[in-house]
Amino acid sequence: MARSSSKDAQDLFRALWSAYAATPTNLKIIDLYVLFAVFTALIQVVYMALVGSFPFNSFLSGVLSCVGTAVLAVCLRIQVNKENKEFKDLAPERAFADFVLCNLVLHLVIMNFLG
Amino acid sequence: MSKLILLFLALIPLLCSSFSPETPSDRRVLVLLDDFALKSSHSLFFNSLKSRGFDLHFHLADDPKIALQRYGQYLFDALILFSPTIERFGGSVDAAAILDFVDSGHDLVVAADSNASDLIREIATECGVDFDEDPAALVVDHSGYAVSATEGDHTLIASDDFIKSDVILGSKKIEAPVLFQGIGHSLNPTNSLVLKVLSASPSAFSANPKSKVTTPPSLTGSSISLVSVIQARNNARILISGSLSMFSNRFFRSGVQKAGSPIKHEKSGNEQFLNELSKWVFHERGHLKAVNVQHHKVGEANEPAIYRINDNLEYSVEVYEWSGSAWEPYVADDVQVQFYMMSPYVLKTLSTDGKGRYFTSFKVPDVYGVFQFKVEYEKLGYTSLSLAKQIPVRPFRHNEYERFIPAAYPYYGAAFSMMAGFFVFTAVHLYSK
DSSP: OHHHHHHHHHHHHHHHHHHHHTSOHHHHHHHHHHHHHHHHHHHHHHHHHHHOOSSHHHHHHHHHHHHHHHHHHHHHHHHHOTTOSTTTTSOHHHHHHHHHHHHHHHHHHHHHHTO | OHHHHHHHHHHHHHHOOSOBTTBOSOOEEEEEESSTHHHHHTHHHHHHHHHTTOEEEEEETTOTTOOSEETTEESOSEEEEEOTTOSSOSTTOOHHHHHHHHHTTOEEEEEOOTTOOHHHHHHHHHHTEEEOSOTTOEEEESSSBBOOSSOOOSOSEEEOEEOOOHHHHOSSOOOSOEEEOSOOEEEOTTOSSEEEEEEOOTTEEEEOTTSOOOSOOSSBGGGOEEEEEEEOTTOOEEEEESOSGGGSHHHHHOOBOBTTOOOOBSSOSHHHHHHHHHHHHTTSSSEEEEEEEEEEETTOOSOOSOEETTOEEEEEEEEEEEOSSSEEEOOOSOOEEEEEESEEEEEEEOEEOSSSEEEEEEEOOSOOEEEEEEEEEOOTTSOOEEEEEEEEEEOOOTTSSOSSOGGGHHHHHHHHHHHHHHHHHHHHHHHOO
8 A cells, every 4th residue: 555655646746747837937937936935934934943033023024025025926926827717807917017016015114124 | 806806717727737537647645544653654655655646645534624525526536544443534534425435436445454443344345345244353374374483373374366467466477475464355256346356365264363263254265355456337446455564564574485385585575566556546557548439431531420331431449548647559459349239230359550549440231220339348457448439321322222233134134135036026027928
């Protein structure tokens, strides 16, 4: 049974990977961006666990900038994805404009809270 | 006419050249005696005082004209009581007047003897020294007595158990033992102001030499003090001795050999011991003053009204010792300053430049509040110094904090990298197909 379950896992992984390879390039770029943001957030959390939370406002600001960036990027991906029936009528330029404006507000808040 | 009187009145303080904080040595000394024969039988001691500049006034202790003060001013700077048998003083002097005299900062020398009266014992008790209650008791030492031609009852003892203090007994070692014949006293061990200058040997005891000792004596051994000094908290100094004959010419000039010791000294140590001790009692040695407290931030010269936490500051004070005629710089390595608020946050030993100036520098602690620079110096034999200067300490102003916190650099980096990433991403997203 063990050999078949590991073989099942390998098959599952290969199926996922080949399905993902079929996604359009611009969505893959957005996914990469999200990964970068989440990875930066993880680094900051590990650093805080080691050193302590002394300038807590700076920690929150750094983590929030990463998390907020990831969230906004995910929103952009949802709205730009052509296979998404819900946003069929939304122009991708409108989605991008929303994304840019929200990011501006996010970074303004981050700079204020960073100390 | 009234202007002339006013001028004369204004000059009177200048005409007094007596005890003052600027010249702490005593000048006018009242000596109360049992009889005037003491003037000649103790002339060596009195002459040594006179040669040091003291102005001695001899009176009989029951002379009705003696007075310590008149119209609220003290007439004398120090009092010597060589009247062990006096039951009641004459004039306006009594035990309470003598104690007020000491309370006002003046010095006192009391010598009791084998026939000491209750009045003398009471004065000694008020000063912190308890004589043996048995009125006929003398200090007897069967193995520390002074060897003499006649076999006495061993009440004449030779003692060399001195207090170890250069300031009280002088820097020159007293080679010969001191002859003593009289009553012993004990000190309360909880009293921190009395010091035993001359103790009896461990084999001494206090009992009546003429009668058989039936009960164990109350005072025995080294706890018997033969000569004690007290330095009061107002720096008045009191010398209490159990023997008046110790001060006499006969004892000064006599040779001494302690029983059990082969060395025969030509001259007893009495003269050197009492001369040095009288120098200490009359403030010719060991009297300190601290002046000129200064503190400022490192690099500045003026004294600020308030410090900030984590400031570096310098503190200095000048300490002088009275040498009998002038103020000399005091040199020691154990003067300390505390930066005190309920407890000392900083305690530093001051370094000296040898000319009386003591200084140190330290960092203000990370606590704000109202602090004091405290110097509390109490060394054996020296007057106590107690200085306190108050100074507030404030926390950082809002613009005195560090602008960027080094511990938060990763967070700054993350926020800025997110902004850069966003910029790069928009470019890529717009121009890719």
